Amino acid sequence: MSKHQPPRWAERFFRWYCNDHLGEAVLGDFIELYERRCRRIGKRRADLLFIWNVITFLQPFAIRKRSATQTYPIAMFQNNLKIAWRSMRRQKMYTAIKIGGFALGLATCMLIALYIRHELNYDQHYVAKDRIYRLYNEYHADKLEMWTSFPASAAKIIKADYPEVEKTGRLIPYEWFDGGNNLIRRDDQGENTYEEGFAYADQTLLEILEVPMVYGNPLHALDKPNTMVISRKIADKYFPNQDPTGRTIILDDDPKKAYTIGAVMEDFPTTSHLHYDFLLTLTEVEFWKGEQDSWCCWNYNVYIKLRPGTDVAALEEKLLRMRDAHHVAYLEKEGDKSAADVRKNHHYRLQHVSDIHLRSASIYDAVPRGDIRYIWLFGAIACFILSLACINFINLSTAKSANRAKEVGLRKVVGSLRGYLVRQFLTESILYSVVSFILAIAMVWLALPYFNILAGKTLIVPWASWWLAPVLIGSALFVGVLAGMYPSFYLSSFRPIEVLKGSLRQGARSSGLRSAMVVFQFTTSIVLIIGTFIIYRQMSFILGAKLGFNKDHVVMIQGASTIKNQKTFKEELRGLSQVKNVTGSSYLPVHGTTRDQNGFWIDGKQKEEKSIGAQHWNVDDQYLATMGIKLIEGRNLDANIASDTSAIVINQSMARSLGLTKPIGARIANWRAWTVVGVIEDFHFESLKEKIGPLCLTRGEWGSIIAVKVNGADMQGALQSLTKTWNRFMPNQPFRYTFLDESYARMYDDVKRTGNIFACFAILAIIVACLGLFALSAFMAEQRTKEISIRLVLGASINSIFRLLTQNFLKLVGISFLLAAPLAWYLMRSWLNDYAYRTELTWDVFAISGIIAVTIALLTVSYQSIRAALANPAQSLRSE
Amino acid sequence: MKGTYIGEFEELVLLTVGILFDDAYGLAIVDELEKQTGRNIMMSAVHKALVRLEEKGYLKSRLGGAAETRGGRNKRLYLLTQAGKKVVQESRDMRNTMWKQIPKIVWEGGKL
Secondary structure, X not given: OOOOOOOHHHHHHHHHHEOHHHHHHHHHHHHHHHHHHHHHHOHHHHHHHHHHHHHHOOOHHHEOOOOOOOOOHHHXXXXXXXXXXXXXXXXXXXXXXXXXXXXXXHHHHHHHHHHHHHHHOOOOOOOOHHHEEEEEEEEEOOOEEEEOEEOOOHHHHXXXXXXXXXXXXXXXXXXXXXXXXXEEEEOOOOOOEEEEEEEEEOHHHHHHOOOOEEEOOHHHOXXXXXXXEEEHHHHHHHOOOOOOOOOEEEEOOOHHHEEEXXXXXXXXXXXXXXXOOEEEEOOOOOOOOOOOOOOXXXXXXXXXXXXXXXXXXXXXXXXXXXXXXXXXXXXXXXXXXXXXXXXXXXXXXXXEHHHOOOOOOOEXXXXXXXXXXXXXXXXXXXXXXXXXXXXHHHHHHHHOHHHHHHHHHHHHHOOOOHHHHHHHHHHHHHHHHHHHHHHHHHHHHHHHHHHHHHHOOOOOOOOOOOOHHHHHHHHHHXXXXXXXXXXXXXXXXXXXXXXXXXXXXXXXXXXXXXXHHHHHHHHHHHHHHHHHHHHHHHHHHHHHOOOOOOOOOEEEEOOHHHOOOHHHHHHHHHHOOOEEEEEEEOOOOOXXXXXXXXXXXXXXXXXXXXXXXXXXXXEOOOHHHHHOOOEEEEOOOOOOOHHHHHEEEEEHHHHHHHOOOOOOOOEEEOOOEEEEEEEEOOOOOOOOOOOOOOEEEEEOOOOOEEEEEEOHHHHHHHHHHHXXXXXXXXXXXXXXXXXXXXXXXXXXXXXXXXXXXXXXXXXXXXHHHHHHHHHHHHHHHHHOHHHHHHHHHOOXXXXXXXXXXHHHHHHHXXXXXXXXXXXXXXXXXXXXXXXXXXXXXXXXXXXXXXXXHHHHHHHHHHHHHHHHHHOOHHHHHOOO | OOOOOOOHHHHHHHHHHHHHHHHOOHHHHHHHHHHHHOOOOOHHHHHHHHHHHHHHOOEEEEXXXXXXXXXXXXXXXXXXXXXXXXXXXXXXXXXXXHHHHOOHHHHXXXXX
16 A cells, blocks of 8 residues: 655644644544545645644644643652752762852852952942042053043132033042141140041032031031041041040141041941041142142042033043143143143043942052952852852762662653653752852851951941842752753653663763863862962062062151151161161152152253153162162262252162263252262162152151161060150150061052962862862762772782772863963963063973872872772672 | 533534444544535544533543554544433433424414
């Protein structure tokens, strides 16, 4: 009988949608009809009619109900939970590793998430935050330069000339005049105390930044001359339990620097880019004659609050009018040749207030801030560590699949559908995930204080927030499903016949995938190890770098500005037996001391050339000797030569910048002319991130810091004698000192911090990876128990068994190293590029990291291997 | 039970199942119905009715009678249940009663 075949797809489609009750019989009817038609009207039309039949049969009564049998979801769920619980208890070690590793990964992720959330929350708390901007300069000639300082009058001009601007406010964040740190006392008390966090600000700045006040009128806090606003913290310290508005505070024991407290503000929130405890008014302040109206000197940061709906780009364009009318006009009036360049290259830009913290990397300001790159980096690390933990979970689940295979087979035989099995295994992994989450939260709670120290932050877990619980539960479910997805589909795909016949090679399948995952884990770990090494290397390079000055055994006596007779004080100190040398200056080569950037020219070229920026420091004649700075040419400043009041000592970098081949005797000028008498060797007076810039020293007999070089042998005794001398001079002010080398090290706290954080991450990653490796090796050993026993019986040495079990893993770690090394090299090179002075990337770092990774992996694997090799073969063969 | 009401088409299907007795399956029922009524009968309509009638308990079914012409597939063979027999019986009785109540004049005169 010639068999005609109806269209295959239509038949398949019918079988797909039609329920089992009708499927077979109706299809039979269709085919019978089809056969008949074929004979009568030909195949083509019969085909069409067959399709027509199939389509018209697509009706509710015929469609397969997806859950053909009725189930009781709650009962099933309870049963799933029970099974999960049992399988967890049956294999305590694997369960512990799964949950422990998972919890560790999750805890890391949570901490990093808290950190990132905190960083992203900076300056989000203003009501009108969409309208608050900071003004900055952009000078784009050969390279792009950006900075935030403006002349005093810029704010006033912008407010007056641009109607779209609602308010402007100024801030001087520099350690300049009374900014930075000071000694203070209440006017009715005698004792001076050291305080930090002073800055100059306008009343309008408080209004723009919506600074909330505890006491005093927020609209009249700084609007009178010689007023200041202090923070609640300071108010509580000096005026406990009272309203201090109207009281007077004296700075540096100088009655001329008396400030009336206009108001008390709340402490700045931790997520503000500004953190000050004292804001000094700028009302009627003029630092020198004509300063407020001149465009000579740029010292003010300007904050702007726009009116609603202002087009920022358009405003930036309009600000060029101010540039031409004031800045360029000033330069032209002074005959400065740079006027044309300014007209071409200089722009004023607006930066949104909430961008200041993370997106100011290339803008020069004096505000400590975060870096968006670290947010990305930490986020990436969090994801990696979480994926390491997930991989452990997946690897162990699939590896142990052999034990579950029989269960799966039997369940299928008694009628379980695949969907139920998937659901069962997902329930299991969600249970693991929930337990791990609980554990992880406990870990976060315990570790947060240490993490805060590590990261230099004050993070808190937002327990009280309404979104916390839903987010945690949601992510527990999500991560559970994510990690359980592959194992559950893998496990539920077993064919019952194969499994029950025992022909499934136990756990052998997907070993390729498992290897790939181990490689991934170790690649990540090795990259982190190498990163940690290089950061620490750079740190020790910084601390040990040849700086051009000697930072050891130098005591910096702080708060010397209040000493009325510094000269005598210095003489007295010099007389002490432990003291080698003494110098007095406000300018020292560490952060937190005064800086004074000036424009310098070869004298007489002021009108023709662009100035070079240089630090101008006032020092006494003992400065070079005390700091151990080397004089290369000429002589030091000399207190006994009267004409040395106009003598200047410059560094090599400055000589180069000015193009002086024979610097001695040359005349150079900033706001006055100087004669170069000496050249000193370049020394690092700023962070090693920057190239050594031009610097010059002129004579000054006064300084806020007295630096004392002491004999290192008896530091304790030296400090005692210093204290005694100080107390004789300044009975009302506690002796306060720091060590130069410690202050120097503190400049690199961020490097140290990054290094420590990296070390923690590296350790965590390697722990998680090793947990996985340990469990995998245990599993492998267990799998091959019989094989090993037979080998042992046949005379294999323990050594060869050990090799058999470890070499595979070592190969994987080797591959990981080959992948990790170039990756780490690339990443760390770009990190080091931030530093003008940096350590070399040498091969030994990579070698050591590789050896560490291999050793750790070997140690992890060898425990199980040795145990397997030492086991008594009779034990495992007996059962056969 | 959803009442004893059955529609006209359902009644026809029940009767056909009765007629075919031992070989009442989808296509055979369609053929028989087309022969008896002269209408064009949809296969899906017949199966739909069969499913409904089985749900109502008027029919019962079993699989069997595979044949080469059907690609070796079973038929779903239907049989009237007691309830099924009763419901066609009742339907006929009711019609008969109603027939009898129609006055003869209706059939004879016919003109008003």
